[in-house]
Amino acid sequence: MHARHNAALTALLAAALFGATTPLAKTLLGSLSPFMVASLFYLGSGVGLAIGILFQRLRRTAGERQNENRIQVWELPWLLGAIAAGGIAGPALLMLGLSTTPAATSSLLLNLEGVFTAVIAWVVFRENVDLQIFIGMVAIVAGGVALSWQPGAAGVSPGALLVAVACVAWAIDNNLTRKVSTNDAMVIACLKGLVAGSVNLGIALLLGAHLPSLGKMAAAMLTGFAGYGVSLVLFVVALRNLGTARTGAYFSVAPIFGVALSLILWPEPPSLLFWVATALMALGIWLHIRERHEHPHTHEVLDHNHPHRHDEHHQHAHDFEWDSDEPHTHPHQHVTITHTHAHFPDIHHRHTH
Template sequence: MVLGGFLAPVTLIFSLPGTPAATAALLLNFEAVATTLIAATIFREWVSRRVWIALGFITTACILLTWEPTGSLGLSLSALGILLTCVFWAIDNNLGQRLSAKDPLLVISIKGIGAGVITLILVLVTGEQFPDPSTIAAAMIVGFLCYGGLTSILFLLALRGIGAARAGSLLAISPFFGVIFSLLLFAELPAGAFYIALPIMALGAWLLVSEKHSHPHRHPAIVHEHRHRHDDLHHDHAHTADDPPLTSTGEHSHMHAHDEIVHEHPHQPDIHHRHSHR
């Protein structure tokens, strides 16, 4: 609520005016780097050598985009603000992954309402003026579709299914759409370093999203509850009359048991694949 819903967007809003739109869009790829670093070092998600190489490319591109000879210490403070935004969102992603087995609509509703109240208090304290009703309505539509509503629910489901590091990696595709829209909407062209950073960033993003991972692994016996389907390899359990029926999407949630099993198939560090690696 505080990191992802309040600190990150407020920091981003103050950082955007000093950064060209296309550059800002590319810098948001640092969220994938920060998310993966936290997931690997603190929460012990396994990350392959290919991913580390990809993160190196993206970080190099971010350094190029942050460099500004006339800025403080040769760096753009606005660009650094966008990188700090990515760090806030990266922490939010990893904490959200711990809640991903819960009802996503409930989690996002609580997070959104709480962050909205905190932001509203900041607005009132600082004496900011409210925009006109049409601007508020447009902002709410964009927010629901692209930031605090539908997107957040889908991302929470992705955190559950593939883990924070991989979800953050796939998110690395979105800034390239931001670059395309920025070039269509704004006459402002990015600086020269942008054209060097763009192919480096694209190579890093491709390495991230094209990663494959498969090896023999063991699932210990466990009893837990979360929303699940029955068309995968891990949910072939029997049901009782007390279990809820399947919804129209083929899912339901109830307490269920997993027997110990050893097998091999392509997988990601979802809630059923938190095993260690050699």
């Protein structure tokens, strides 16, 4: 399978895990407050990934621990901004908006996250976009609108505006996370989960909520670990390989997985809009997968650290004993090179056009 197909599959798997969280939450946590649900999901993500990171580091050799990529001081503002926007502001704005906004309207408005993510990536960070990718994004968003459409769901109330601003917060989060995506995806997702979970738990307790039973808490945290934690790890890896707008487009198909799982848990004939949404999202994914962006481009000198193989972009010597195992992680430098090949706006192709 081509590398671009692997990257697309990573993003779609992230979307599937996240999308499946909604119906599972409905079966597990119907009696809990929204902030308590959010806090347990985020804490499950953070704690689960922290345990995974601990086991991972215990298995590494001293040399591997020495060469592992660590978040640099200059990257901290990007990471803290992402956590503040997506882990704190986004959930808080959404919960406040949901309190006065019909569920149907909220579902429609949540499709704006993909739109805002792409617009910020294209306009602010100058990520490449061509007509095919733009049409694919439109098709995926249109599929999300069709999936959540209900007659009479339109209307712009103060609550609806809060939901829309929450989507802006998550779009900012997505774009800022791309800035630190060369780092360990598990560490990034773990930090987001622990901070967002703690903040949302504090808000829930201040509003009078109480912790649920141990069994329900464990079920919620396990759901959050898969739907928020593992999903976010895959999302960060996809950001590294696809860029923000393309990863956001693939992730926007998450609702279709949620609806499909709902139909399995509560069997009923799919509606016509479900099939319309499926067709539109499939069209959008197809347009993205068949993209071929190719032109002469120059790589400037770049020093960074991330898992890599010795492909055409990673032709370097090692200043340590290497057992030829790939992929491997260590600080390395990219020399200036000019060549032509198909590429995405990944961590090695952030050039202007």
